[in-house]
Amino acid sequence: MADFQQARKNMVEGQIHPNGVIMPELLEAFETTPRELFVPSDYKNLACNDEDIPLGGGRYLLEPSVHARMIQALEPKADDVVLDIGGGTGYGAAVLSPLVSTVVVVENENELIERVSQVWKEMGLCNIASFEGPLNEGNAANAPYDSIVIAGAVAEVPPQIIDQLVPHGRLVCIIKEAGHVMGQARIYQKSEDGQYSSYALFDAGSPYLKGFEPKPVFQF
Secondary structure, eight states, X not given: OOOHXXXXXXXXXXXXXXXXXXXXXXXXXXXXXXXXXXXXXXXXXGTTSSSOEEEETTEEEOOHHHHHHHHHHTOOOTTOEEEEETGGGSHHHHHHTTTSSEEEEEESOHHHHHHHHHHHHHHTOOSEEEEESOGGGOOGGGOOEEEEEEEEEESSOOHHHHTTEEEEEEEEEEEOOTTOSOEEEEEEEEOTTSOEEEEEEEEXXXXXXXXXXXXXXOOO
């Protein structure tokens, strides 16, 4: 039987920490959250590998070092309300749960929500709320949010999602242009007047999150 506790420790010490993640609470969250519970049974022994784990239906669990660096860039605080877009894998919300006040998960596949809701319950995580809806619309009904994480690569960030941030709120995602293998993790920050600025964090080759792929270009 695999020693998942040791595997998570190795994941943190060998992948996440060496890639610049230094926030103690975040390192602890990645070491103690049972990543193996959020992947298909065939991938349990690979759950802590530094790679994107396929979940079926074109969905992926982000590789640990990329995911951890994205969350650290949000600078999560204990009283934050965070929106996790495409969080039906359940893992991102479970990692964020001990770091913030509330995690709001929006997911367009109800089966994913039902499965991971049971895992959250068994873990005793009571500050996660999940909602079904189109991923590229975010979750305006429960806005505004202190920060937003989009769990996968996107061709662009829909303005209506950035609008759901509080002033000075942060959004992190991976921008990947059509036809490119590598993308770029970026932070977007909203200003008092509703405008926003962004800057690059690091390169990442994460797959597109369904619904955020490049739009087809028609040629005549």
